[in-house]
Amino acid sequence: MSIDKDKIKHISQLARISLDSKKTDALAKDLSSIFKFIEQLNEINTDKTEPLSSILNEPLRSREDVVNDGKIREKILKNSPQKNEEFFIVPKVIE
Amino acid sequence: MTELTKKSLTEITKLIKKKEIKSEELTESFIKNIEKDKRLNSFITKCSESALVKAKNFDKKPEFKNLLPGIPIAVKDLFCTSGVKTTAGSKMLENFIPNYESTITNNLWKEGAFLLGKLNCDEYAMGSSNETSYFGNVMNPIAENTVPGGSSGGSASALAADLTPVTIGTDTGGSIRQPASFTGTVGLKPTYGLCSRWGIVAFASSLDQAGPMTKSVEDCALMLEVMAGFDEKDSTSISKKKENYSKNLSDKVKGLKIGIPKEYRVEGMPKEIDKLWENGKKLLQESGAEIIDISLPNTKYALPTYYIVAPAEASSNLARYDGVKYGFRSNRGNNLLEMYENTRSEGFGDEVKRRILIGTYVLSSGYYDAYYLKAQKVRYLIKNDFDQAFKKVDALLTPSTPSSAFKIGEKKDDPISMYLNDIFTVPVNLAGIPAISIPAGTDSNNYPLGLQLIGKPLDEQKILNIAYAAEKKINFKLTLKKWWEK
Numbered sequence: 001m002s003i004d005k006d007k008i009k010h011i012s013q014l015a016r017i018s019l020d021s022k023k024t025d026a027l028a029k030d031l032s033s034i035f036k037f038i039e040q041l042n043e044i045n046t047d048k049t050e051p052l053s054s055i056l057n058e059p060l061r062s063r064e065d066v067v068n069d070g071k072i073r074e075k076i077l078k079n080s081p082q083k084n085e086e087f088f089i090v091p092k093v094i095e
Numbered sequence: 096m097t098e099l100t101k102k103s104l105t106e107i108t109k110l111i112k113k114k115e116i117k118s119e120e121l122t123e124s125f126i127k128n129i130e131k132d133k134r135l136n137s138f139i140t141k142c143s144e145s146a147l148v149k150a151k152n153f154d155k156k157p158e159f160k161n162l163l164p165g166i167p168i169a170v171k172d173l174f175c176t177s178g179v180k181t182t183a184g185s186k187m188l189e190n191f192i193p194n195y196e197s198t199i200t201n202n203l204w205k206e207g208a209f210l211l212g213k214l215n216c217d218e219y220a221m222g223s224s225n226e227t228s229y230f231g232n233v234m235n236p237i238a239e240n241t242v243p244g245g246s247s248g249g250s251a252s253a254l255a256a257d258l259t260p261v262t263i264g265t266d267t268g269g270s271i272r273q274p275a276s277f278t279g280t281v282g283l284k285p286t287y288g289l290c291s292r293w294g295i296v297a298f299a300s301s302l303d304q305a306g307p308m309t310k311s312v313e314d315c316a317l318m319l320e321v322m323a324g325f326d327e328k329d330s331t332s333i334s335k336k337k338e339n340y341s342k343n344l345s346d347k348v349k350g351l352k353i354g355i356p357k358e359y360r361v362e363g364m365p366k367e368i369d370k371l372w373e374n375g376k377k378l379l380q381e382s383g384a385e386i387i388d389i390s391l392p393n394t395k396y397a398l399p400t401y402y403i404v405a406p407a408e409a410s411s412n413l414a415r416y417d418g419v420k421y422g423f424r425s426n427r428g429n430n431l432l433e434m435y436e437n438t439r440s441e442g443f444g445d446e447v448k449r450r451i452l453i454g455t456y457v458l459s460s461g462y463y464d465a466y467y468l469k470a471q472k473v474r475y476l477i478k479n480d481f482d483q484a485f486k487k488v489d490a491l492l493t494p495s496t497p498s499s500a501f502k503i504g505e506k507k508d509d510p511i512s513m514y515l516n517d518i519f520t521v522p523v524n525l526a527g528i529p530a531i532s533i534p535a536g537t538d539s540n541n542y543p544l545g546l547q548l549i550g551k552p553l554d555e556q557k558i559l560n561i562a563y564a565a566e567k568k569i570n571f572k573l574t575l576k577k578w579w580e581k
Contacts, residue, residue, distance in 0.1 A: 014459060016414075023448075031449070037399055037511055039399075040395070041469055046469060049475055050472070050475055051468055051471035054301065056527070061330055075194040079191060079420070093430070
């Protein structure tokens, strides 16, 4: 399937990535060829095949819901691009 | 005496234990080499000062019982290291300093090793040539302007150029084995779940595995022994007893059945690689192994499946980079949404964006069944091919890559031709099984070529043993001209 510019615009909005028109053109071309390659899978009949979502034989483990770290607010905030005492700062969302 | 930095980990460890060399002397020798890394560009962060302090501390109070006593090790910059910048090769994490240590690196330090530096890699491990790194491409020490492979390209290059005695990488579709093959080194991708993923920057969680990259099979066994083990913090970690891969290493392969999958003989594959494969069969036969032709009928669908599954998981994993809690933030944008969109547009490189968009598309409403679900079904068929094959054979022998190292820029504009590099390595990740690449010869340019041994789940010991037997017979040697030091 060929991927046109409108589709790229739509997906990039879903993925929260802004693109200029030059990038959109280039990506439409790249993704079209990649999807053509991917669509080889349509050659195989998988009507009776179960999807494989995990290659592990055992189910995923769960653990008790207990706090095993904590008191690391300072450390966590240290890597934030913009902070104010104990908060992360983002552009204003309420007028 | 051979230069210290050329020696294998096993040899160095012996010298340290016999007190013939000190950790400080060893560390200094590597630092001297690292100072000349500029043209290779294999390091993103050098930790020379802190490494020397740790080496001196070791010498003052040496603990020889450990498996890696006083050994300096540089690691792929995808492993989080506490207090040391971890970039994943991306602008997005250019200034990210984790406050925790990945389980795998912690396992190395617990055995007496310490950090020598962080190695360049493709951005978020997405690439097969190390050309997608925000910190510039890495060169292969075998020849100027040649790629080291990827995504663990910095790791492979630093190892081959004697800038680190061993290293660790991650392998999602071939990112350890392909660069190992391109640089004439040994690389192993373990069974999914054997090595903890905790603290590794995530790419595709159902495929990612960390593994050792070394100068010999013996070193590889030793490193795997240190790395492997159950980790409560990784929900996919396998709970099993620790194995002594290095102690149990043996070159006895008599009576083992080695399968040759006919689908791996692809169109347009250079004759030299075919010859290499034939030679591999012959020498294993001479060692008493039985060669059996087998079929993995769905092999050709592995790459298309991979390019649905991996981007889908990546688009979900990389959703976390929003410029709020850590990482890069764009200063353009009038509201929250624009801040997100500009941050991700400026922070991610082209290949990462491409894969996020593919992933977003195959998971989006209306397309999920046609792409993602379809790929999961084909993934089942690919795994089943291996299950059936392993009823007849103990391991599989294939080439590691369909070509030797290529020139920088050669495949950059054609994503498909770049993706085809991983044609022999990707099926193993989809099936979650272990595989090792060992250097097996050179092509007409004198560039290294690798052979791959694929094993059953958790059968690392067997493929290490076969690789060990093959390594002895092949006796691969590569002399580098050290052009990058000029």
